[in-house]
Amino acid sequence: MSITQSSSRTAPIPARPSVREHGARRARLGLVLLLGSLSAFGALTIDMYVPAMPSMAQQLATDASAVQATLTVFVIGLALGQVLAGPLSDAWGRRAPLLIGLGIYVIGSLGCALAPSVEWLIAARLIQSLGAATGTVLARAIARDLHSGTAMTRFLSTLMLVNGLAPVLAPVLGAQLLTWASWRAVFGVLVGIGTLLLLAVIAFLPESLPAHRRRPARTDAVLSGFGRLLADADLRRHVLAAALMFSAVFVYISGSAFVLQDLHGLSALEFGLVFGANGLGIVIAGWVNGRIVGRWASEATLLRGSLLVAAIGGLAVTACAFLRAPLPLLLVALFVTVSMLGPVLADATSLALAEHGDSAGTASSLQGMLQFLLAALAAWITSQLGTGPGIMGAAMTACVLLALLPLLVADLRRRRRCGPGSADARCRRG
Template identity: 40%
Template sequence: MEPAGGTTGAAATAAATAAAAGTVAATAGKPPPPSSGPDRGALRRTGLLVTLLLGGLTATPPLAMDMYLPSLPEVTGSLHAPATTVQLTLTACLAGMALGQLVVGPMSDRWGRRRPLLAGLAVYIVATALCALAPTVEFLIAFRLLQGLAGAAGIVIARAVVRDLYDGVAMARFFSTLMLISGVAPIVAPLIGGQILRVTDWRGVFVLLIFLGLALTALVWWRLPETLAPAERHKGGVGEALRAMRGLLADRVFTGYTLAGGFAFAALFAYISASPFVIQEIYGASPQTFSLLFGVNSIGLVIAGQINGKVLVGRVGLDRVLATGLTIITLAAVALLLMATGTFGEVGLWPMAAGLFVLMTAMGITLPNTQALALMRVRHAAGSASALLGTSTFLIGAIASPLVGIAGEDTAVPMAVVQLAAVLVAVACFVALCRPWTTRAAENLGEER
């Protein structure tokens, strides 16, 4: 089956990252309060506007990925390209988001939040327009890479702005609300994309994304002031950022949680990469049915994430919830592989959809906690740590994308194999590097746990 390497990945990760940061705030103690600047107090008082604006920033890359998913089979015909090549349009965007976070995170620590964000949005709009005009699949791949690079600014800087404005319980509450908003993206984006295909072709998706980007840029320009005071900025440039990242990677536990989250995301990304072809080509569903199933799965992930942040982590503990999530994902991946190989006989759409729903929902209690536990290791250089987490997650997901197309378009076996292999590696990283049975309580921020 030849996939389309797209993402709830992106969407799910946006939601999961928000949940992760919220969990950190709720369980890791209070970080040092940010120094107050002339704009921070006023910005805090406009809570709804700030929430909607930052939610829009974190949702922009998922919208760019997920709104495009229903049109993938159409792109193969329009640009006369095989599915294995068309899937690279999504892999390129994902890789761009990975690399972009690695660059923009340290940039925002050095030059402030506002200028890199506006520059990223401007490039994002131009890249999206070029995608709409792409004459060949090769041009579309290149433009999608640029779109991902620019769109990464919204993910990284939105998290950094929240860190600038809030701490403690206030930050936890803000992130819980932000997750609900950013989590809407993977639900509505495929639905919108499917409806666009009723009235126009796949290029119309990018036209709508242009207008959304313009609206978001206008709101940032008029309503989002600088939140990082000059005195708080890092002056060391690239060298300091690289040293900070090297120190983070030397932390065995941080690296373990980062890799566990990255490979869990790869299992999720394998589903998203393959799902347009599995659901529409193998099981004969319409783009609208695919969009509906995609949205239902995303709702499961968002609800699980809310239960995780509001109930489970406080009563059960992050490591135990994470272990439970990885176990459920493993069992779901085994069931999907057995169905794909015909062990249970020929199965229809709905048993396969049920297995995918369980896998997606379990991601809601897995991805947030891997990132929360990793971020709890960090006292300083939060921007660089956030960028490193995002980059590793997206890169591992991008590597998984081509693997699900190995056996062609008429089988779901590669998707199931990649999912199971990825989650088994995630479990191995969790057990071998994080060693949760040796850790102290999660509240001991930054200590060897």
């Protein structure tokens, strides 16, 4: 229904446009909260039970390495689950795989809560991880369905604000639960969270991939899609950057409970607060990245700068360990390194998916698979070398430098190949 003017003096009535704008803002906020929660699924499921790892080893009559195996298995399951969920979502749409995955997650979480032994717990964690993988991979794919270019980077940076709340709130909540209940209550809460997200997706998340943009789910088509993506050198570099930065933070996640609680004597609650502060750093850095990208700096520039800051922080962690620096200095160094996860994931993901909107699910699954497989490998290697802060810092630094090196090499080659004002599209890509 249109609004007409009765005379030239009558001003247009702005009520209906303002209502639509308000509704659009509210819908966008709801989408950000839901997709951010889904993308944080893996981190939430990891971080909430990290403060309980020492007590789990005692109550299940096992050692620290066996409890750490529940973390490693979870990460491997996240990688494998994304390989399945991503291509299937390109063929079936995003909603169906997401709903199936959330149901699997709830079942796996219930199995963890009831686990009578560490072997049972490891098996249930694998089931749980396969379900959690769908939220992690499909949140990125849906973001790519809806946005492109700098708009996608800003949207991903906004998701990191919600995503970053997981490491802020999860360990604190886990530590609080441990003050009056056993570690099993942590997984009981995860059952509830998974159920709420399942209901939210059913009620509020529409399909983002129309039928005409879907791709066949045949094995040969899926393998061809992965091959085409792997042939893109820019995608490989940016996927590797995201994966290795995540690996550096995962080394911290898997070892920090033993370093800060066992070696430095922090309580479960104090450790949760430290862990949460580092998560807050991810939120702040992601927010800043979203505000300045496209205005003051490009995604490529911010990605390299964030990795450089993370490398300096990792070196500082190592130096603090070998110089036996006071605990506050170690915590500051960890904060600097971990905080850079927010901008690195947003910028690297945007650059990786930029040219692959037609296969966003497969591209997202490739990033997720590499991200979690490398993280599991890095955590396993670090655990074999020891649980000291020096080893943890050196491993974090190595991961960040390995992420930064291919980008710097590509920059040098690009400068040699491209002169000022070059029309070659490859010269303009990050």
